[in-house]
Amino acid sequence: MEEFIGEEGSNAKPGPESPPVPTNRPSDSLPDEVIEPKREEHMLFERFMRWWNCRHSGHKQPIEPERHFTFFKIWDAFAQTECPLCYLTRKARNLFLSSLWYESVNDVGLRNRLHRSLGFSPEAAATSQAMGDSLGMSIVYRALSEDVADRLHTHRSVHPAEPCPVAEHVAIMNRNSVTALAAHYVAEDVQALHDKSFAFCLQHIQEMLDALPTPGLQRTLRQIEEKKFRKLREELDTFIAKSDYQNHEPPGPERDAWLRAVRKFHRQEPHAH
Ligand SMILES: [Zn+2]
Numbered sequence: 001m002e003e004f005i006g007e008e009g010s011n012a013k014p015g016p017e018s019p020p021v022p023t024n025r026p027s028d029s030l031p032d033e034v035i036e037p038k039r040e041e042h043m044l045f046e047r048f049m050r051w052w053n054c055r056h057s058g059h060k061q062p063i064e065p066e067r068h069f070t071f072f073k074i075w076d077a078f079a080q081t082e083c084p085l086c087y088l089t090r091k092a093r094n095l096f097l098s099s100l101w102y103e104s105v106n107d108v109g110l111r112n113r114l115h116r117s118l119g120f121s122p123e124a125a126a127t128s129q130a131m132g133d134s135l136g137m138s139i140v141y142r143a144l145s146e147d148v149a150d151r152l153h154t155h156r157s158v159h160p161a162e163p164c165p166v167a168e169h170v171a172i173m174n175r176n177s178v179t180a181l182a183a184h185y186v187a188e189d190v191q192a193l194h195d196k197s198f199a200f201c202l203q204h205i206q207e208m209l210d211a212l213p214t215p216g217l218q219r220t221l222r223q224i225e226e227k228k229f230r231k232l233r234e235e236l237d238t239f240i241a242k243s244d245y246q247n248h249e250p251p252g253p254e255r256d257a258w259l260r261a262v263r264k265f266h267r268q269e270p271h272a273h
Helices: 002-009 032-056 069-077 084-103 108-117 122-131 134-153 165-184 188-196 202-211 215-242 253-265
Strands: none
Touching: 069 084, 069 165, 084 122, 084 134, 084 165, 084 202, 108 134, 108 165, 122 165, 165 202, 188 215, 202 215, 215 253
């Protein structure tokens, strides 16, 4: 399998500035537009076969990859009282926007991107607002306002031509975290960490289920999350019962169950730290 991983790595299409592809490879007699789709198809087939073998080998458990920086970042995020993947997503957004407002407000490439996306996603806009860089935001929105006025004057569309660059960056970071965690989920200490944590929000439960390589691991994740939702339901039951004016029991750990329920069902507000 390693040889295919290597081939995937070398399959990246050369960018406009990349040096020309060496001419001594056997397939050079074919034009690139003929070669590239075939290589891509081959790569997809290999990926599919790896997934299929993993799912249907029965006795074979996937092997956990080596633990690196990304893994330990995810490990630490499980200590939060919210979905660790939501927490990391928010951190990635905050970091990207801090750098944008402090260093890149006048970056021509980024400014052009923002003109194509006509500003930010609602999450990125809310986070930027909370960061409160009034001058930076004035510079960016001044240019955008002029652009929109020109578009309206010349009957052009005010529909974004591209997604928000911040949202795009955050989506990539999220995908990387989910893929990394799914690869390490085979380890029992990772499953135990998941079990004793807040666990995932609804959206990340599904993303993790889609990314896990075997039905066995999916079952483990489902069982842990089912337990969390049953417990939450019980606590909400208790909260409702104690809300009755005839009930004089003091409040217990169920007092903030309704807040935890919101975090379990929805991503946390984007600007929370
Ligand atoms: Zn989440």
